[in-house]
Amino acid sequence: MSDTKTKNTSEFLCGARDMLPMTVAAAIYGMAFGLLAIQADFSFGQSISMSAMIFGGSSQLIALDRLSIGAGSFAAIVAGIALNTRFLLVTAAMKNSLLGRPWWQTALGAALATDASVALMQTSKRRQLEHSFWYFFGGGFSLYIVWILVTAIGAILGGQIPNPPAFGLDFAIIAVFIAAIPGLWRGIMDLAPWVVSGGTVALIAVFVPEYTSWGLILGAVFGAAFAAFRNEH
Amino acid sequence: MLYLGLPSQHFAMNTEIWITILGLAIASFGMRLAGVIFVSRLPQSGPLARALDALPGCLMVSLVMVMMMKGGFTEWFVGICVLLSAIVMKNATVSMFLGVGLIALLRHVLGGI
Numbered sequence A: 001m002s003d004t005k006t007k008n009t010s011e012f013l014c015g016a017r018d019m020l021p022m023t024v025a026a027a028i029y030g031m032a033f034g035l036l037a038i039q040a041d042f043s044f045g046q047s048i049s050m051s052a053m054i055f056g057g058s059s060q061l062i063a064l065d066r067l068s069i070g071a072g073s074f075a076a077i078v079a080g081i082a083l084n085t086r087f088l089l090v091t092a093a094m095k096n097s098l099l100g101r102p103w104w105q106t107a108l109g110a111a112l113a114t115d116a117s118v119a120l121m122q123t124s125k126r127r128q129l130e131h132s133f134w135y136f137f138g139g140g141f142s143l144y145i146v147w148i149l150v151t152a153i154g155a156i157l158g159g160q161i162p163n164p165p166a167f168g169l170d171f172a173i174i175a176v177f178i179a180a181i182p183g184l185w186r187g188i189m190d191l192a193p194w195v196v197s198g199g200t201v202a203l204i205a206v207f208v209p210e211y212t213s214w215g216l217i218l219g220a221v222f223g224a225a226f227a228a229f230r231n232e233h
Numbered sequence B: 001m002l003y004l005g006l007p008s009q010h011f012a013m014n015t016e017i018w019i020t021i022l023g024l025a026i027a028s029f030g031m032r033l034a035g036v037i038f039v040s041r042l043p044q045s046g047p048l049a050r051a052l053d054a055l056p057g058c059l060m061v062s063l064v065m066v067m068m069m070k071g072g073f074t075e076w077f078v079g080i081c082v083l084l085s086a087i088v089m090k091n092a093t094v095s096m097f098l099g100v101g102l103i104a105l106l107r108h109v110l111g112g113i
Helices: A002-039 A044-054 A057-068 A073-084 A086-093 A103-111 A115-126 A133-160 A169-184 A188-207 A209-229 B002-040 B047-068 B073-089 B092-110
Strands: none
Touching: A002 A044, A002 A057, A002 A115, A002 A133, A002 A169, A002 B092, A044 A057, A044 A133, A044 B002, A057 A073, A057 B002, A073 A086, A073 A209, A073 B002, A086 A115, A086 A209, A086 B002, A086 B047, A103 A133, A103 B002, A115 A133, A115 A169, A115 B047, A115 B092, A169 B047, A169 B073, A169 B092, A188 A209, A188 B047, A209 B047, B047 B073, B073 B092
8 A cells, every 4th residue: 555655656756857847948938928917917816827727828828918909708718729629639648647547536637738748758658657647647736836836936027037039948848849759759650640740730830820729739630640540551 | 987987997807807717727627628538438449549649749749830830940940959859868858958058049149139
């Protein structure tokens, strides 16, 4: 019994540690959100609540943007949903660690699922912890706590944060996701589906740029569908 | 009337913010749950299982592409450096700091900022 507890704790800590690069990158992003929220006339409580209840940076920013141009709650929610539809794919991709669990673990694990959880899969594979709930819970939980903290810091510091692009800080989140890609490579069989995914996004971004956020979903779905239905010999 | 007008306008904005937060929170959690429920009903083999196994990589590639499509030459150059560094060193933290440092340097040299 205590053996299981020790194992769970060590997997939890391991997940939190492997999440660190994503946590650092998200911290910069979250601080920027806190800062922008205060500038958009959100109260401190509203800024924190948004980070705590939605836990999806890009959707928080776009909803904030919609509200600040006076588009109204409905438009803000719809714009946020367009970006967060991918969470459906994120938790589907996390099936190994979320399924066959007590319901509260499945719900909690799903609530903490983000793009960073998918990035965490590369290290989970290497550590053979793909099926560990506690590993992903450790990663998600540590990211969640930091996400709320940095929102608060951004909101408090307000305009005192220097221009992030000048220091390359806006690139941290992109870099960390790029760095996660090689670990997700399963072999040459991934090449064609990945080209389909990347190509779909590129075509949408070039020809119908206003739908780029839907491009993410379409790219992922088309790539996975290609993997499913190609001829296998 | 003026005295009553100002606070009520503030109240409306305030309500709007809370409605947005709650609405998007419920929708986001709903989609996170829907993914798990959806996947729990799928067969464990066959085409759909193959799609699911391919999904993490396809999702990450799409996400990176969405972000990179907004970038210019500098971002693409540094992005490729980060990818190569991650392949060689297998270390996300080092690769991230390399990317941040390199892009800051290039932006200053090329005068983008």
